[in-house]
Amino acid sequence: MDRLSCDVLVVGGGGAGLRAAIAVVETRPELRVAVISKVYPMRSHTVSAEGGAAAVIKPGDSLDEHAYDTISGGDWLCDQVAVEAFVKEAPEEMLRLEHWGCPWSREPDGHIAVRPFGGMKIERTWFAADKTGFHLLHTLFQTSLKYEAIQRYDEWFVTRLLVDEGRCQGVVAIEMATGRMEVITARAVVLCTGGCGKVFPFTTNANIKNGDGMALAYRAGAPLKDMEFVQYHPTGLPFTGILITEAARAEGGWLLNKDGYRYLQDYDLGKPEPRPVLRSMELGPRDRLSQAFVKEQEKGRTLEGPYGHYVHLDLRHLGEKLIDRKLPFVRELCLKYMNIDPVREMIPVRPVVHYMMGGISTDLHGATPLPGLYAAGEAACVSINGANRLGSNSLTEILVFGARAGKAAADFACEQQTPRPSILAQGGDEQRRIEEQFLRKTAGRERIATLRAEMQQTVEEAAGIYRTGTTLEKAAEKLHSLQERFHDVALDDRSYTFNTELTAALELSYMLDVAEAIVQSAFHRRESRGSHQRTDYPERDDRKFLTHSLVYRSAAGRPRVDYLPVTITRWPPGKRVYGR
Amino acid sequence: MEATVALSVARYRPEQEAEPIFQTYEVPFRKDWVILDALNYIKDQLDGSLSFRWSCRMGVCGSCGMKVNRIPKLTCATFLGDFLPGPICVEPLDYFPVIRDLVVDLTDFMRKLNRVKPWIIRTAEKPLSEGEYLQTPAQLDTYTQFSMCINCMLCYSACPIYGLEPTFVGPAAIALAQRYNMDSRDQGAAERLKLLSGKDGIWECTFVGECTKVCPKNVDPAGAIQQYKLAGVADWFKSLLLPRGAR
Numbered sequence: 001m002d003r004l005s006c007d008v009l010v011v012g013g014g015g016a017g018l019r020a021a022i023a024v025v026e027t028r029p030e031l032r033v034a035v036i037s038k039v040y041p042m043r044s045h046t047v048s049a050e051g052g053a054a055a056v057i058k059p060g061d062s063l064d065e066h067a068y069d070t071i072s073g074g075d076w077l078c079d080q081v082a083v084e085a086f087v088k089e090a091p092e093e094m095l096r097l098e099h100w101g102c103p104w105s106r107e108p109d110g111h112i113a114v115r116p117f118g119g120m121k122i123e124r125t126w127f128a129a130d131k132t133g134f135h136l137l138h139t140l141f142q143t144s145l146k147y148e149a150i151q152r153y154d155e156w157f158v159t160r161l162l163v164d165e166g167r168c169q170g171v172v173a174i175e176m177a178t179g180r181m182e183v184i185t186a187r188a189v190v191l192c193t194g195g196c197g198k199v200f201p202f203t204t205n206a207n208i209k210n211g212d213g214m215a216l217a218y219r220a221g222a223p224l225k226d227m228e229f230v231q232y233h234p235t236g237l238p239f240t241g242i243l244i245t246e247a248a249r250a251e252g253g254w255l256l257n258k259d260g261y262r263y264l265q266d267y268d269l270g271k272p273e274p275r276p277v278l279r280s281m282e283l284g285p286r287d288r289l290s291q292a293f294v295k296e297q298e299k300g301r302t303l304e305g306p307y308g309h310y311v312h313l314d315l316r317h318l319g320e321k322l323i324d325r326k327l328p329f330v331r332e333l334c335l336k337y338m339n340i341d342p343v344r345e346m347i348p349v350r351p352v353v354h355y356m357m358g359g360i361s362t363d364l365h366g367a368t369p370l371p372g373l374y375a376a377g378e379a380a381c382v383s384i385n386g387a388n389r390l391g392s393n394s395l396t397e398i399l400v401f402g403a404r405a406g407k408a409a410a411d412f413a414c415e416q417q418t419p420r421p422s423i424l425a426q427g428g429d430e431q432r433r434i435e436e437q438f439l440r441k442t443a444g445r446e447r448i449a450t451l452r453a454e455m456q457q458t459v460e461e462a463a464g465i466y467r468t469g470t471t472l473e474k475a476a477e478k479l480h481s482l483q484e485r486f487h488d489v490a491l492d493d494r495s496y497t498f499n500t501e502l503t504a505a506l507e508l509s510y511m512l513d514v515a516e517a518i519v520q521s522a523f524h525r526r527e528s529r530g531s532h533q534r535t536d537y538p539e540r541d542d543r544k545f546l547t548h549s550l551v552y553r554s555a556a557g558r559p560r561v562d563y564l565p566v567t568i569t570r571w572p573p574g575k576r577v578y579g580r
Numbered sequence: 581m582e583a584t585v586a587l588s589v590a591r592y593r594p595e596q597e598a599e600p601i602f603q604t605y606e607v608p609f610r611k612d613w614v615i616l617d618a619l620n621y622i623k624d625q626l627d628g629s630l631s632f633r634w635s636c637r638m639g640v641c642g643s644c645g646m647k648v649n650r651i652p653k654l655t656c657a658t659f660l661g662d663f664l665p666g667p668i669c670v671e672p673l674d675y676f677p678v679i680r681d682l683v684v685d686l687t688d689f690m691r692k693l694n695r696v697k698p699w700i701i702r703t704a705e706k707p708l709s710e711g712e713y714l715q716t717p718a719q720l721d722t723y724t725q726f727s728m729c730i731n732c733m734l735c736y737s738a739c740p741i742y743g744l745e746p747t748f749v750g751p752a753a754i755a756l757a758q759r760y761n762m763d764s765r766d767q768g769a770a771e772r773l774k775l776l777s778g779k780d781g782i783w784e785c786t787f788v789g790e791c792t793k794v795c796p797k798n799v800d801p802a803g804a805i806q807q808y809k810l811a812g813v814a815d816w817f818k819s820l821l822l823p824r825g826a827r
Binding site: 039040042043044045047048092095096098099100101103104105106108109110111112131134135138142143145146154177206207208239240242243332333336337447448449491492493495496497498499500501504 | 593594595596612623624625627628629631632633634635636637638639640641642643657679680681683685686690693694697698699700705706708711712713714715716717719720723724727728730731756760763765766
């Protein structure tokens with residue numbers, strides 16, 4: 001096994017990873033930075049984001065308003081210092097993207113246009129029609145190409161972090177095209193691997209979102225924070241889980257039950273008005289809207305189709321012109337995948353797993369408790385999203401905290417010695433593990449797809465929109481048994497060339513770890529807050545649980561859950577009020 | 581009995597066979613299944629050794645381009661029902677080396693992408709504190725279409741010129757160059773001119789138009805190339821000859 005090396009290694013080539021890599025070369029041009037990803041960067045899931053990215057830019061808006069919307073939207077579980085840094089740096093990061101060529105939608109006079117978004121009291125969401133993530137990712141990727149110092153390992157799959165002398169010093173990875181395994185050493189590592197929606201059966205998330213980075217950090221001893229907070233987006237297409245952006249409601253779309261009634265008015269979200277009202281009704285926060293769907297289903301007022309219950313998203317009154325100008329992708333997706341034209345027909349939608357508020361615990365600079373290891377984006381939890389993220393904050397988050405993590409990792413790398421040659425031995429160990437556990441194993445009866453489906457079903461039943469202690473307890477046991485059964489997994493494919501069954505097996509093992517972390521954190525949080533709703537503890541309990549959960553892997557048995565206080569500065573916990 | 585449909589899938593495992601072969605799989609027929617769902621059924625239930633790329637399943641990541649009954653398609657946006665009664669032939673994209681089964685080697689395209697300098701080039705950068713570069717909706721419209729490329733490679737697979745002349749920069753990369761050339765914030769057209777008007781550039785294209793036909797995002801690379809040939813080049817030659825102030 002050879003040893004490849006760089007100074008800062010960024011794992012993941014989505015928005016956060018590319019922004020981090022560019023930050024490294026711009027602040028420390030003398031450093032060698034590499035981006036390693038299991039897919040080509042432009043395939044990363046940032047590409048699927050639709051609605052927009054929030055940043056204060058218009059007169060009449062203020063950083064404090066953005067901070068308050070974010071903190072109340074997160075049900076006061078946000079770290080307010082982090083939120084303040086976030087809203088302050090957001091406009092500059094977004095302008096930087098503009099200077100790099102992002103095709104933001106414009107006002108008639110050429111200025112940046114903004115649109116309303118859920119849970120935001122003032123219009124501050126920048127957008128590129130309804131393909132904002134696509135344009136943001138391609139702009140970042142294309143811009144990254146001009147920096148020759150950024151080296152890329154495209155389609156390399158990371159299997160393990162290298163830790164030596166108490167700090168993270170690189171990774172072991174498989175080059176997918178050939179199957180060769182290599183050690184890549186680095187003086188700092190930044191995990192930007194995205195979320196883990198595929199832990200659930202029904203998700204907007206791409207196939208690649210398996211919590212890789214979360215599991216890698218967790219296995220290396222770093223804690224995951226607030227893993228019980230999982231966002232269900234209220235409007236996904238049944239069967240495919242394809243996201244219909246919140247922008248559809250921001251532009252004036254209505255949610256209707258089977259009687260054609262705007263049912264959100266029954267859930268303390270305001271009164272129906274013909275035109276969209278900020279922080280009200282369809283522009284309420286995602287957690288509340290998804291919860292309202294479940295209640296509506298319990299009342300028997302949803303519709304039922306081959307893929308479960310659904311309601312209608314009605315855009316017909318917006319007209320063809322507006323839909324084509326502001327929501328062309330919504331129309332394209334509906335036509336292509338549902339054979340429905342939203343100009344003339346209502347869109348069937350239901351809540352769908354969309355985003356992970358929790359992630360690898362980091363400080364304001366993306367540093368994890370493990371020296372040399374940084375994280376940013378959905379993989380990380382710097383705690384700006386709290387118990388529920390507001391739509392259009394995550395694209396901004398990957399820029400602000402991608403840049404911060406890149407800079408901090410670069411600074412850290414400059415102070416470190418080159419990794420010791422003895423670290424190579426860890427690569428040898430890892431190669432043996434992969435060979436023995438998967439490629440050269442003779443026994444084994446379990447199929448990946450079976451275990452994956454059982455895991456997804458278990459997590460959905462226990463850690464869905466509403467949760468209860470007994471179900472979570474059972475799910476923890478079930479996941480433990482799935483972990484055992486995973487040892488008995490057998491692959492059809494024992495080859496080295498582009499073995500996607502091997503990577504699927506490794507992804508499943510990451511997801512099993514992450515699933516355990518979610519279920520265990522949800523079990524211990526005996527209150528209801530934001531997206532975490534316990535039917536056995538229906539109230540928010542600030543006295544006991546105005547805290548972040550930190551989940552650690554333990555060598556044997558259940559993950560260990562610990563707590564960390566929330567940082568409150570200027571916005572003391574209050575009631576979340578929408579529509580009033 | 582459940583309805584089924586047969587997929588005849590190209591296999592190539594370099595550790596196992598010297599030449600590609602076809603393998604037939606019988607999968608359930610479901611009206612709302614796309615080709616990719618059938619491939620995933622095969623991988624999950626029938627044969628875990630079949631390799632292909634996919635990710636978003638909503639036609640925007642560009643991973644799952646393959647030939648379906650000889651036509652380059654995004655398999656996540658191509659329904660089984662359009663190919664009844666089958667068998668449906670699924671093959672890797674043409675003109676790229678095959679790494680394994682349905683997975684092709686994109687190295688050549690990734691190099692070409694770099695060569696067209698797909699980033700904003702300016703002689704002077706204004707500080708962020710001065711805000712955004714103004715760009716009217718009409719100015720935005722001039723390049724929006726060319727900015728929609730998802731790098732799915734269907735256009736290369738459909739382009740007979742690329743098949744004959746692998747050095748041809750090709751449809752997607754040229755469309756992307758034109759996306760930046762047309763952007764009112766960009767001043768890099770002159771820098772891109774050498775490559776685009778050089779021997780591997782636009783003049784290789786004989787306007788077959790297949791690239792535009794197969795494009796799943798209506799980018800119209802053929803249009804981009806024509807536009808560049810007709811109007812652009814003349815202007816940019818002029819801009820090179822004239823001193824800066826005169827433009």
